[in-house]
Amino acid sequence: MAAPEISVEFFPPKNAAGEERLRESVAALAALRPAYASVTYGAGGSTQERTLATVRFLQEQGDYEAVPHLTCIGSTESGIRELLQRYRDWGIRRIVALRGDLPDGMENPGFFRHASDLVAFIRAFGGFEILASAYPDVHPQAISAKHDLDYLVAKVKAGVDTLVTQYFYNPDAYLQLRDALARRGVQVPIVVGIMPIQNYQQIVRFSAQCGAEIPRYMQLLFEAYADDPASQNALATEIVARQCALLLREGAPGLHFYTLNQAEPTLAIAQCLGI
Numbered sequence: 001m002a003a004p005e006i007s008v009e010f011f012p013p014k015n016a017a018g019e020e021r022l023r024e025s026v027a028a029l030a031a032l033r034p035a036y037a038s039v040t041y042g043a044g045g046s047t048q049e050r051t052l053a054t055v056r057f058l059q060e061q062g063d064y065e066a067v068p069h070l071t072c073i074g075s076t077e078s079g080i081r082e083l084l085q086r087y088r089d090w091g092i093r094r095i096v097a098l099r100g101d102l103p104d105g106m107e108n109p110g111f112f113r114h115a116s117d118l119v120a121f122i123r124a125f126g127g128f129e130i131l132a133s134a135y136p137d138v139h140p141q142a143i144s145a146k147h148d149l150d151y152l153v154a155k156v157k158a159g160v161d162t163l164v165t166q167y168f169y170n171p172d173a174y175l176q177l178r179d180a181l182a183r184r185g186v187q188v189p190i191v192v193g194i195m196p197i198q199n200y201q202q203i204v205r206f207s208a209q210c211g212a213e214i215p216r217y218m219q220l221l222f223e224a225y226a227d228d229p230a231s232q233n234a235l236a237t238e239i240v241a242r243q244c245a246l247l248l249r250e251g252a253p254g255l256h257f258y259t260l261n262q263a264e265p266t267l268a269i270a271q272c273l274g275i
Helices: 016-032 048-061 077-090 115-125 145-157 171-183 200-210 216-224 229-249 264-273
Strands: 005-010 037-039 066-071 094-098 129-134 162-165 190-194 254-258
Touching: 005 016, 016 048, 016 264, 037 048, 048 066, 048 077, 066 077, 077 115, 094 115, 115 129, 115 145, 129 145, 145 171, 171 190, 171 229, 190 229, 216 229, 229 264
Parallel strands: 005 037, 005 254, 037 066, 066 094, 094 129, 129 162, 162 190, 190 254
Antiparallel strands: none
């Protein structure tokens, strides 16, 4: 099996300690030769300046192609256009187009109501490869699984080049989504989003928010080793690495690691995969 394309995600640090952690992780993960590093961006531009600073840092660091996230909810048409122009001037080639969550206290989503609106806007602006999200376990705010699929198909048709999934721990969810999209004539690559398990209880909280299913066997195994952190860490690496290997054998085009600015869990999974 050929080595898969690897990509990683970082979030903008909030303080000096976070900046040092990011620098260390960026240096360590360069060993995997990632195709790119995405950088998260708060809804309504709430972390815009930190995102811009992190993108510039990655560009200057030299081992990564920086790919900014861009959320549109609560944003203005002129603001998004200005940001796209800045990224174009910086030589950015890819954008992750996302809706984002409406900031607290804001009732009007603004010019862009859906990620598909942003995708169409970027496509018309021109000059970028567009990445967008997909939810194998169904978006938590979707009316139904069918509605979620209909919307995803419409979003791709608005101009998406590549889909990157939300993390999940049931490989069948990815395979079902892949096949459902194929039946609808959607042929874009669907990169597997991977969340290494650094803290099981943290993953439980994250999953409750984003709708990711934690299979029962995983729950029982982690509960069985609740008082043994070393065994939990080994178990976490084994489970996620097995999922990656299975999906790569099924033809998944790449693995995108949500690193949470920590290198070690991603490197451990890569080592298990022989990358």
